[in-house]
Amino acid sequence: MSDGNEVRVIGLDGMPEVAPGDDLDSLIGNAIVTSGVGLERGDIVVVTHKIVSKAEGQVVDLRTIEPSTLSTEFGQRWDKDPRKIEVVLREAKRIVRMDNGLIIAETVHGFVCANAGVDASNASPDTVVLLPKDPDASAGRLRRALEKRFGPSDIDALAVIISDSFGRPWRQGIVNVAVGVSGMAPLVDYRGQIDAAGYELSASILAVADEVAAAAELVMHKLAGRPVAIVRGYRSPLAGAPGTGRDLIMDPARDLFR
């Protein structure tokens, strides 16, 4: 086992419930210490967006929301809370589909996902949780705070991914993806590379940050309340400059499903 041949995905136990105003950097750092997991050079810390949004106050009290006519009618037709529909429409930059009780929308960040990223809260039926305002900035802040506390100082020492679970057209179920990235290359571009047998690779660009987020979900059991995981041992197969979650958004000009 060496050099990128084994990756460990470790669920972080000991995270408390997070509320607006909490110091998330400290809570995660504390859980890293008390769980004994620690941090090693090259670790990727994957954090469910929900606790980032909660700490940043990106929550909405539905009792303050006055639904529009559209929200009220769509909600009544599909048996959904019109106040939540209203928040979804406010978070959307563009509606991609609105049918069957579902709203697929482009968020202000450029993500296309169900309900513009607006989630029900586990803490209250009258609260919904939005995406972080700038998930890349949130990832960067957490990365710097953890590097300061745990020591690694060069840019590739640590990476942070903020994750959310998105559905996909044509495939059943949702999967974890990266909405915020700091400290790693989110894409690996194999075009023009030569494989071990001397042949040029046909596979093109791998969205490795999404694959890391997906791997993390395997230990983030929702029933156990485990919103943070450490992915240890992943080595990018190609040198690549660190990028952001925005790099994972497809150029609209190339998107056949816009």
Add this chain to the structure above:
Amino acid sequence: MSDGNEVRVIGLDGMPEVAPGDDLDSLIGNAIVTSGVGLERGDIVVVTHKIVSKAEGQVVDLRTIEPSTLSTEFGQRWDKDPRKIEVVLREAKRIVRMDNGLIIAETVHGFVCANAGVDASNASPDTVVLLPKDPDASAGRLRRALEKRFGPSDIDALAVIISDSFGRPWRQGIVNVAVGVSGMAPLVDYRGQIDAAGYELSASILAVADEVAAAAELVMHKLAGRPVAIVRGYRSPLAGAPGTGRDLIMDPARDLFR
């Protein structure tokens, strides 16, 4: 570290190039032995579809292909090999999009993906590799062969996933997904479950087999020619009957992007 709190993703070294007619079960079993990785109860063996297809003879010699007028014109317009376009159209049950030099098609299995799953071969520019005829059956055969060789006998002892890399609308890059599944529940349905804090979960159905496939890709470095990975330690958070890769195909009636 216990009980689903840590997952290890181990790349399997020592796999040879695979050719039509090879006994893939034995080749993978041998690499499991010689690498020292072994197999443990609950392991998930993830295998790139390409070596499955090659072993099964699901390859096409393009020199035998006579392109149609459509294939010739589309190929010329977008600077693609018309013979490969022809194979893609023959593998397609339905064309979802055909533009910008790209063909997004529904395969006979029901997968919607680029080029109906037809890949260039790394071994020859005149050869393309198709998807396995029945990836679930291929996964089942490999699972039973490995269980026979390595001992575990009850149905949940071992799982096999056959993977491919699919693109996604709206997101840059491709990610590994499961096209064939045997021995595990590919979906985990959290609807109605209560979390650690006593709240009902809003998250619905997680496509964990796709997440396992994605995790495996992190050690399947294409440059190193490592087409098999073992995912060890994953425990499904809910009891669920084993399913197949077909379970991961969205019901067309529910698909807003059909």
